[in-house]
Amino acid sequence: MYQTLISFHSLVRWLVLISLIWAIYTAYKGVFLKLKFSKQHNLIRHWTATIAHIQLMLGILLYSKSPIINYFWKNTSVATKSLDTTFFGIIHLILMLVAIVVITIGSALSKRKATDLEKFKTMLLWFSIALFIILIAIPWPFSPLANRPYFRSL
Numbered sequence: 001m002y003q004t005l006i007s008f009h010s011l012v013r014w015l016v017l018i019s020l021i022w023a024i025y026t027a028y029k030g031v032f033l034k035l036k037f038s039k040q041h042n043l044i045r046h047w048t049a050t051i052a053h054i055q056l057m058l059g060i061l062l063y064s065k066s067p068i069i070n071y072f073w074k075n076t077s078v079a080t081k082s083l084d085t086t087f088f089g090i091i092h093l094i095l096m097l098v099a100i101v102v103i104t105i106g107s108a109l110s111k112r113k114a115t116d117l118e119k120f121k122t123m124l125l126w127f128s129i130a131l132f133i134i135l136i137a138i139p140w141p142f143s144p145l146a147n148r149p150y151f152r153s154l
């Protein structure tokens with residue numbers, strides 16, 4: 001169960017990144033080419049938020065099953081001395097929750113804006129902030145905070 005969850009969580013990270021980058025690129029084009037906010041743009045907005053929410057669900061499940069998190073909460077005073085356990089116990093959790101809230105707010109605000117330009121601008125701003133936070137909070141193999149592989153076998 002834990003191995004399957006972590007593999008999915010690792011894989012869905014790429015879907016989160018691809019959808020966010022695609023949404024930001026389309027919003028950028030929308031702003032600068034003054035495009036009409038079409039049904040397709042709306043689908044991109046919607047699916048970007050949905051994929052982030054799927055990753056949130058996987059993350060919450062993983063958080064409840066992970067031996068690292070279990071160790072962290074049972075031995076907090078010792079565990080906080082290790083950056084790796086503190087990263088997954090607190091830093092990753094908080095930053096990713098903030099990023100997903102930012103995506104959710106951005107998506108909802110964009111949907112409610114009156115003009116097409118405002119819809120694109122809102123998406124561009126909020127999704128870019130979320131992408132920045134996510135890039136910091138992913139345990140890349142080169143991250144100074146914690147390191148995990150790019151891919152795991154399912």
Ligand code: HEM
Nearest residue numbers: 010013016055056059060062063066068088096097148149
């Ligand atoms: C956009 C959101 C998120 C992304 C892109 C993301 C990405 C990742 C990645 C790439 C890993 C490393 C997987 C591996 O070891 O191969 C990871 C680990 C982990 N994530 Fe997330 N995550 C996100 C949100 C969350 C959230 C919201 C939670 C908790 C509620 C969470 C909990 C965890 C835990 C507990 C681990 C490590 C478990 C372990 O090593 O035992 N993640 N995450």
